[in-house]
Amino acid sequence: MTPEAREARWSAALHVHGRRVTRQRLAVLAAVEQYPHATADDAATAVRADLPHITVQSVYVILADLTDIGLLRRIDTPHSPARYETRVGDNHHHAICTGCGRIEDVDCAVGHAPCLTPEWSPGARRMTIQIAEVLYQGLCDDCRSAAPSHH
Incomplete structure (x- = not known):
């Protein structure tokens, strides 16, 4: 998709x-x-390449607003600041490497969204x-192969 087409798509979404x-x-x-x-x-650094005078606070405010209206999804992972993505509305999950921190998207675990049917505790409302x-947590292939083997 061209940058112009992306901009047109985001402009329409903002108007909606x-x-x-x-x-x-x-x-x-x-x-x-x-x-x-x-x-x-990360987002502020990337934005400043085109808009050098934007403040980090402005980026935080925009991220929060775009998350509130559903154009972005906020991901809260352990031991890391919040992260953001444009893949919204499909209830996908994430896998995080406990070695390097890399995050990968994981499609729905079982069945249709919301994927998991809870077992309610007795007396639960x-x-x-x-x-x-x-949130799946483990070692990615790169970190696992770099780890010393224990024989």
Whole structure:
């Protein structure tokens, strides 16, 4: 997809959600799309390549707003700042390497979204599940092969 087509797609999405199309919003969306699972600081660094005067605080505010309206998804992982991605609405999961911190997308674990049917504890007040967030943790192939073997 061309940069112009991406910008047109994001502009239309912003309009649908009642937001003005600004260079700052478009730059944040482009940065997160280019660097999936980006932290706010990663996004700010990428945005500053085109908009050198934008503040980190502005990027945080834009990320929060775009997450609130559903154009971005916030991922909270252990021992790491929040990360953001443009892949929304499909209830996919994530795998994180406990060695290097790399994050990979994992499609739905079982069946249809929300993927997991909870076993309710006796006496629990049931609820309708809309999203199941699963975080797989382990070593990626690179970290596993670099680890010393224990014989």
